[in-house]
Structure formats: C-alpha cells, structure tokens
Amino acid sequence: MIDEETARDQVVSTADRLFYAHGVQAVGMDAVRTEAGVSLKRIYALFPSKDDLVLAVLRHRAEQWDTGVARALAAARTPRDRMLAVFDFLAEWFRQDDFRGCAFINFFGELAGGSSRVAEAVREQKTSFQRHVADLVREAGGPGYLAPQLALLAEGAQTTAAITGDPATAAHARAAAETLIGAACPAT
Template sequence: MNNEEAARARVVSTADRLFYAQGVQAVGMDAVRSASGVSLKRIYALYPSKDDLVLAVLRHRTEQWNTGLAKAVAAAGTPRDKMLAVFDFLAEWFREDDFRGCAFINFFGELGGGNSKVAAAVREQKTSFQRHVAGLVRDAGGPGHLAPQLALLAEGAQTTAAITRDPGTAAQARAAAETLIRCAFE
C-alpha cells in the first residue's frame, strides 16, 4: 500500500467510525483530521468535499457488508442454511459493542432527502442486498416471492435491534425466516 492508499484508508476508516457513532452532520472535517492524523489539506486533496468522503465511507461499508455476508453464507452447509446465514451474520453484528444499526439507513435518514448521491449509494446497496438474497433463494429452489420477504425481515431486524439495543432481535428474525422458508417450500 502506497502513502496515498494508506492515507485514504486511514481517513475513510476514521470518518466511518466517527460518522457511525455521532452522525455525519455532527462530525466536521477538523474532527476527521484530528482523529486520523492526516492534515486537512491532504484530506481535501483526497476527498474534495465532505460529500466525497461520505460516499467513500459508504463504499467502504458496502465492502465490509459484502465480505461479512459472503463469509457467513459460505460457511453454511445447505442452500436453506445459506438463506438463514444472513440472520446469523446479523446476530454477530448486533452483539458488537459499537452497533448502532445500519449505517446506510442512518446516513439515508440523516442526508438522503437532501443529497441525491448519498440516496443513490444507499439504494444501490439495498438493491444489491436484495439481489444477493434472491440468488440464495433461487439456489435453494425457492419461489421468487420469498426473497423480498427475507430481505425485508433482515432490514427490519437491523432497525429494530438498533432502536431496542436487543441483539436477540436477530434470533427472532431468524425464527421468522425459518417459518417463511418452511411455508414457501410446502
């Protein structure tokens, strides 16, 4: 990793942590500078605007989500287990000390109405997740209507767990997913 890549990675990971914990609008670029140790001039050379940095954070979050989800699904045995692995992935995430819900939903709620680029990035991530779940359902031989139901259940679990601070929400969502899957295959 060269110096520019290292600086980008440090700025994005720092901004990610700060934005996720405090909200995008509450965190100024000076706070990112202080916490990352990268000069403000360098940050603006890498990310000409705060919006550019927000979009980089969302790309980073997408990579983290996709990697974590793929790992959980790959560890599952049967096609049905792979569908349920989505909820096992959520269960691990909900138990993290810094869990504050879905960053995409949080960013959309905070900025999406006034920032079309953020709204588009969030929509793309959510659409990508829906396509992923649809692929899992297809691989299991399930009906098409099951995929959006499972995706909606996963999205709702994220929001509910963030609000209630109850990691057990993932187990409840998994149990509901098991019921949906069983009924879809009858």
C-alpha cells in the first residue's frame, strides 16, 4: 500500500492531467481512481469532495506557474528583461503538446457559477500574479499603470493561444509588452 503523500500526489497529478485535458465535469471520480490506481475510498479520505480535489489541482497548478515564471525570471539580466520574462515563459508553455490554455481560466469558466471555493482560488491566483507583475514594474522603476497592462497582455495571450492553437501568440504579446514598456519607461 502506498503512503498517504504518494497517494495524494498520484491523485492530484492524475486529476490535473484529466481535468485539464477533458474538463472537470467530464471526468468522474471513477476515471481518476482508475488512472491513479488509488481506490475510491482512499481518494475520498484524501479529498472529501470533488471540489476539494479541484482545489488541490489548482494549488498544484499555481506551484507549476510560480516555478515556471521564477525560472524565466532567473534567466533575465535587466529589470526590463524581468518584466518581459513572463512572456518568455508563456512562449515555452504554449509550445507544449498538451497546452490547453490557463487551467484557472478554464476551471473558472466551467465551475465558478457553482463553486464559490473554486472562484475564490482562481481570483487568488490571478491577484497574486498581478501583484507579482506590479513588483517587477516597481523594481524597474516603472509607473503603476504599466503593471495591469502587462498582466492583461499575459492573460489575454493565454486565452488567445488556447483558442487559436498558435504558440506565436506569446511573441505577439511580448512585442506589445515591449512597446508598452518602451513608452512607459523610456530609460529602461
């Protein structure tokens, strides 16, 4: 028998893959059980409801997002490059074979009307990202109004790339971000 942490990780990673590929409502707990190799009884001991599992998947996705953005930021050399790093991360992500857009946006569209907990988790992640972009703009000496503009570009790029299937969307959003940064921070 696998330990609790391993079972939890298996269930979350399986649910993440299935929910992201097919949608939360289209995937039953039996499918998660079968794919994860963890009994339904054990799954419900770990996650008393499907909402609890969805929230665990969103926490997992937030960790992946934060790690990916941090990796892109680590490669950036200048404050200007740090503001653009999120678009470099998006460019890499959009080229992945399993890219289906932002899980937070997808889950919000599918579940927010019926789950205030999911809606709140999505809002938290989006607010956290906006704060992060605001910190990058502030570190670069940019004006406050630039941060929401850059965040909107990143969010819009995710949605557009998911709908069109065009990974070049990240490059277009990056070019727009460069224009905004150049206008707002000519000295950077």
